[in-house]
Amino acid sequence: MEPTTSGPLNLLQDWFLADPLRGLAALACVIALATTPIAFALLGRTEYLHTRRGRVYRKPEWWSVVCGMALVMGVPGIILVLLVKSQYFDEDRYAFDPNRTWSVADQGRQFRNAEELAAAAEQEYERLQDERRLISDGIKALDQAMITLRSAAAVSPPTAEAMPNVLEQLATIRKAVGVDAPQQLLDETAPPIDLARSGAPSFPYPFMMPPGADWGSMTSGAPAADESPGLRLTPPGPGLTPAERDAELAQVADEQRSLAALLPLSDLPEGWEIGDSGGRALESFNAGNLYEKIDGRAESFVQYDVVGMAYTFYHPDGNPANEVQLYIFEMGSPLNALGKYGTEKPEEAESLQLGSAGYASGASVFFHAKSYYVQVVPTSESDEFRDFALAIARRISNDILPGSAPEPESEGDTAIASADASKGMADGEAPAPSEAEAETEQADPTALFALLPDGPGRTNEQYLAQDAFGYAFLSDVFMAAYAEADLTWQAFIRPYATPERAQEIFELYRADAESFDAKITEVETEAADAMFIAENFGLIEVIFRKGNAVGGLNDSTDLDAAQAFIDRFAASLPESVPHFDDGE
Template sequence: MAGRKQDDKILNPLKRKILRRRFSTAELVFGPLFLVLLVLVGAWIVLQKNNYDPGERDIAFTQLQEDSVEDNLYRRPVELWIEPGTALAGGVPSVDLGILPSSLVGEGWQLDGRLESYDASNLYEKINGAAEQYLAYGFTELNYVTLAQGDNFITLELYDQTSFPNVLGLFSAQGGGTHEVKKNGDMFYFTTPIGAIGGLGNYYFKISGNNESDPVVEKAMSMVQELAALPVSGGGIPLPYRMLTDRLDVAFKQISYIKDNAFQYDFLTEFWFAPLGDGGDARIFLHQAGSADEAAARFGSLVEEQAYEYELQVNEPERAVLQHEYLKTIFAVSRRGDMIYGVDGAGDPAAAEAALARIEEVMTGA
C-alpha cells in the first residue's frame, strides 16, 4: 500500500525490541556448553558404530538360565478326583448321590461335577424366575446332578414338593396334562425328545439331555426306571384323587389340583378338578376338609360368595344350586361329612344334578 513502510508489521506496526536489559552469566555460559555437549555425544555415537560387546551390556547367561521357565514336553494327565472317604471300585469312584440312586452312575456315565442341593432360601439361584411356582406347591429341597458320557450330558432335577397333591398340582400347572402321560406303578410321567418329566409321591423330577442321540434317550428312560424305586413320603393318595381315578374313571391327564385360591377364594384350598365329560368346559370338583365342621364352614362361605354373581335356585343346609346371572351356567355344590363336591359350568340344572348324583354314588363305596 502507498505510504506504508516496507518493514511495517501487519498485526503489530511497532518495531521489535528486547525488553530485558541484561542476561545472567549462567545463561550466557550454558548455551555454548550445551552445544559442545551435543557435539561430543554425536561424535561418541559415530565412533562406536559396531563396537559392541554382548558380554559388557547383555544380561549374564547364568542369570537368564536361572530365570527361565521349564517346559516339559510330556505332562502327566490329570487324575480323576476322588472324594475323600470314598472307595474306588472297579476303576470307578464310589460317589455319594444323597437320596438319588447310586445306579445312575455307571455303564460309561459319570458324575460331571458334584451333587448340588438347594432349599427354599436359595432355589432362585438355580431357577431364577421360576422358583415361586415351586414354592407355591410346598417345595422343600432340590437335588441336581449332571451325568456325562463323552460329549453326551444329562441333567436330573429332583424336587421334594412335600406331598403327592403338590406334585400333581405342579405337574398340571406346568402343562403336564397336555401330554400323553405314562404310568409306572405310582409314578406318572411323559417323555420329551431329550428326556422325561413326571412325579412320584412327594417328588417331582425333570430329566433333560443335551441332544436326541440314542445313548441320551436310552439313559433318560433308564433313569426313569431307577427313580421309580425311590422311597417316598408325604402321606398316601388323597381320597378325592382315588375317587376320580378309581371310581369315576377319569383319565390321569384330566385331573388337576389347586392348592390355594380355588375359585379365586383365599379360604378354599386343596380342591381337585376334572372335566364333567359333556364335551364343554364344565368340570366337577372334590374337596376333603379336615373335619365335618370345617367342611360346613367352607360350604357356607362358598355359597355366600357365589351368590354375588349367581342367582340361588336351591339353598339347603347341605346343597345349593346357583345360576350365573349372565352366562346362565349352573354351579351346584353339596356337602357330606368332611367332603365338599359339585359341578361348575354345567349347561342346565339336570346335568348338574346328574353329576352330583354320580359323585354321591361313588362316595358310598369310597
C-alpha cells in the same frame, strides 16, 4: 328472595352473563346469519350492474347468488357451532393419565348383554394365550440355540467370559414371559477338573475315606496289604467311584444330603458321563436360593412348600453339545409333590409306570413319588437321549419306591439297577418306617382321585394346593376335567376333618358366588346334605356338601347335564371321606 325461573330467556341470559365475550361473539354470529339473506335480497333488487364507460356487466344467475350467500353465512355459522360445542367438550377426552385404569363398569358398558361380554372375554383370553405361546416358543427356540453357543464357548475364551452374563439376562427374560421349563445356568469360565476313573483317588480329609480303607495306601496309590475285594475302587460302570461320590455328598449341607443322595452318580449306563457343574458333579438348593437355578419358576415351587432341590446333568462321552438334565425336588408332603406334578402335566401325555404317577413329554420324563417330584429333561429328542432319560428315571423311582418302575424284559443291564452296593455307607441303612409313617404311606393322596366319577372323557387329574378356582378359602382340592360332545366341565372334591368345617366352606362358596351377582338356586336332593346352583355369565356351577366333603362342578353350560352329573357324583360318595387335615 324471588324464585328463579328456568325459561329459555333466562337460560340465554345466564349463558350470556357467564362469559360476556363469548356471548358477544355468539350474538354477532346470530346477527350475521340473520342479516346476510336480507342483504342479498336487497342487493338483488338494486340496479348495481349498470353500464359504465361502454362496458356492460352480466347479472349473476340465481344459483350463484345462493351459493355466495351460503359461503358468507358459513363463516359465522361455523363459529357459532364451535362456541356451542365448547360448552359440552370433555376437557379430559384426549388427556393421557398413566395411573388411570378402566374399571369393570367402564369395560362392561361397551357390551349389550352378558353373553356378548362372556364371548369377548373368551376371545381376549384366547388372544393372550396365543401371544404367550408365541413368546414361549420363541424363548425355547432361543434356549436351543444357546446350547450350540455354549458348546462353542469351550474353545473361545472371549465367548466363555461373556456367557454367564448372557445367561443371566436370558433368565430375566424367561421370568418376564413366564416360560415354565427347566433352565440351567453354568459358570462357563470355571476350569474343568479331570477326575480319576481308575486307581485310588486322593481324599482331602481322612473322614471322607470308605470304612476300613488305609489312609497311607489311599494317598500313595498302592493298595493296602489286607485290602478286601469289597474295597476295590474300580467302579462297575461309568460315573463316580463310590469314594468320589461320598466326597461329593460330604460337601452338601446336612439338610440337603439325603436328597442329593438320590442323584445317580455312580454305575451309569455305558457311554455316558456326568457333566461338570462349576467343578462339582452336583448342585443342591433350598427354598431360599432355588431362584439361582430356576429363576422365573422358583416361586411356583415355593407355593407348593418346596424343601430343596438337587441337580446334576449327563452327556455322552466326549460330546457335551447335548445333555440330560436331572432335577429332583423335595416338597413338604406327598400332597404338595402331587400338586406340583399335576400343574405341569400336559393334558395329552404318555403315561409311564414310574413312582406314584409319571409321564413322558417328548424325550423328557416326569414323575412324583412320596414327597419327591423328579424331572429328567434331555436337550435332544434322539432315541439315545430318550432311553437314557427313562433309565435314570426308573433308577430313581425304584430308589424312592422299590419296585415302582419295573425294567422291560428286554433290558437286563445292571448299570441302571436301583440301589446297588457301590453306594457304600454314605446313605446308611434305611430305617424301618414308624407306625405314623406307615399310615401316611397307606393314605396315598392319589386315592382321592378315585372318588371323582369315571367318564365321560375324564382327563387332566390335578391337585390344587391353594386358591382353587380363584377362591382364597378353597385349598387342597382334587379335581379332573370332563368332556362329552360339545360340553366341557370340571369336577372337584375337598374332604375336611369334620362336617362342620365342610359346611363352613360350603357357605363361604355360596356367599362368594352371591357377591358376584350369580343367580343362586337352592336344590333339595337326597344325594347330598346341601346343594345349590350358581349361574353367572352363561356358566353353571353346582356345589354340594355331603358329610365332611365339599364337591361340585363348574364351567358347564348345560344345566340338565350338570345336575345329572352331580347327582351321580354325590350319590357315589360315602358318608365320611378320608382327609388329610391333620391340624384340624
